[in-house]
Amino acid sequence: MFIENTLLFLSSLTLTEFISYFWPFIFFDFVRYVILDLFIIFFYLPARYFDSANRRRAKLQLFRQRPLVSVIVPGKNEGKHIPRLAVLLKNQTYKHLELIIVDDGSDDDTELICRKLESEGFIKKFIRNDQRGGKASAANTALNFASGEFIVHIDADSYLSDNSIETILTPFFLDSKIGAVGGDVRVANIESSMATRLQTIEYMKSISVGRTIASFLGVLRIISGAHGAFRKDILERLHGWDVGPGLDGDITLKFRKLGYRVVHEPDAICYTNVPLSFIRLAKQRYRWDRSLVRFRLRKHVDMLLRPTVYKTRNFLTLLDNLVFNVVLNIKWWIYVVQLLMVAASTNFALYIIVVNYILYFSINVIEFMVACMVNKRTVMVRELVLIPFLPLMPLYTGVFIRLVRSYAYLMEFIFKSSYNDRWNPWKVSKISKQEKM
Template identity: 35%
Template sequence: MSSIIQFIADFVFYYPLAMSIVWIIGALYFYFRHEAGRKRSIPILSSYPMVSVIIPAHNEQDAIESTILGVLESDYPNFEVIVVDDGSKDRTPLILQKLAREHPKVRVLIMKQNMGKPSALRYGFLACLGEIIFAIDADAYVEPDAMRWMVGHFVTGPRVGAVTGNPRVRNRTTLLAKIQVGEYSSIIGMIKRTQRLLGKILTVSGVIAAFRKRALLDVGLWDIDMITDDINVTWKLEKGFWDIRYEPNALCWILVPETIGGLWKQRLRWSQGGGEVIRRHVDIWFSWKQRRLWPIYIEYVVSVFWSYAYVVFGLLWIIHFIIPHSLPTVELLPDWKGTILVALCLVQSMIALYIDNRYEKNIIWYHFWVIWYPLFYWLLTALATVVATPKALFRKMGKLAVWSSPDRGL
């Protein structure tokens, strides 16, 4: 029994170590193969298919106008904007109606009841004229050339079903926000580069994603009962054998939570959404055709197991100070193993920020704030997973996944 406990304790250390090495190697390979040495010149496409930009919004009176005006500044020659107000109680509908009168490209759908983001996306889809669906969040500011970069994949790849862009942190006034600058580079960016090399991207970023209309119809659009629409629709597309790509040149500036409470709610939702997707798509194990998704499924389950082990052994470490015991522990303050992990994390962050310096000059200086990242990321992620997984496994599915306005920064 003691050997099993020791094995789990060692696993808590070796799992993040191994995954960091995988992400570093994958991101560097992707960078030197697809990014390094190439100019960021605006792509000239052989054709410009109609693009329908869908923006679901709920109580977004402070951000929605700048988001829409940013989209209208796009240099893509053929697009429309459809904004779906999902039962907002603030001034959002009035702002949208004003913008629709002033800009012919903007159309507005007003829903009287909060039906949830997936439902808003589905209603917006029904009104779309374009063959490419470009979905962004109501607080996102997309670069003028982002649409060209993403549409280029659909023009050259007939089997491309979705393209995910490159979210960048827009608000950086607090330590939490500055830490997330490093996170979006060293974790999210690196994972997407690595997964793209493996041919199976797990999640298109809901804040900026483009879809082929035919691909969405093929998989039945977004499921209205899933708390995270982006993860679930990605899995549906992967199961439908559509190609999903990552375009780092498609920049999108987003607002991240700047309070512990706001960050906790966000990560709890992400963790629950991941668990719901794993629960819904367990059927991949009954089809040999879906075997390329098996490793991704296993990796997620292993990450959940790691979170529980990390929290349990961390609690044992805390209890040891009150009631001494001989059981294995995981020190929340770094010992020699923790020091190795932190050092590797800092190396990973330095490499990621170096890669992203191509898209955001001087971002390398945010490495100073990343020293706090291992503690925040591991502890917060583990706790959120432990709390959210039972909700995901036992939540009654079929009910609308309604939403509330997230923390948009201080």
């Protein structure tokens, strides 16, 4: 009965009416997702296939030159994860590594654990800062002590697959203009809760597919701190990371500003633990989303305003970022208002919602399939069993994430609330605020 009515409603629409009711999907989401997915299937995957000989040569080059790679792990109270991490690094297919741990003012037994590992040779260098300075300063401390040609930045609680380091380094030997490579971040604790399952699907879509295509088009704007490789000479030119939150995105843009290519490597896999509850997830996203305003719109707005100085692609990178986050968010609210008005004057708002749901659900199904195609062999049963959860995704991305994001932008635009975040020590936030950074 309801389905009949919905179909009836759809068939009664003229083209203009259809567009006026479903414009966000037609002009934004359909274009962004479906077109890009087609792009992946018809351009990226064939290109990658034909590129495989080059990649093999690059890998050979890597093992011939055997550069020293410094794996840096800055963090606070991460001691419990370090022994496992040290073992994982020993198991890497690429062996010329040094592990550098920076303890950013931990108040647990991190120092004890790491000093022991250091004396046993599992850690090359353990630097303990008694006073917490924040993530960026800890990463910079590690950089100061690293002696490798390449820096691989990972989170203490992430799991690297055995060939991860080898794979993330390969692109550097494909193109000398590549300055940084992002690894594919996947969810480790898939089965833990509904929130982690939905995040898994989201990561597959946004990281495995989203970043791969962004990288292919040359508009990649972030290399995640959980797993990223950098050329050390460039990092040193930049004197390392700036104050966070959002330092990953910030350093990526700085690499781009210097004219280096930044790429995503979907085969360099790193598993990470994601927030278990929706509340914690909301807090995490609140922090991440505010950094977009702070860094894209405040700090690096020159990339938009002076596109000739920084290349067109950099301009596009930022534009893409802004359009598909900020503008889409505004569009979303406009659409919500429109729906409310429709609901007030007519009785088919519900039909519109249902049709939208079906449309977005279909997109999610297509995206998931494409993600599996990009990840190829590395997709396992544990990811495939998530298919029954796909119907929840329109609600997750379409409502939950949107709400958090809108709130974050609002708070940051009006109150600059990221400067009060406890993520950084207060002393650092105070200076950042004074300096209007």
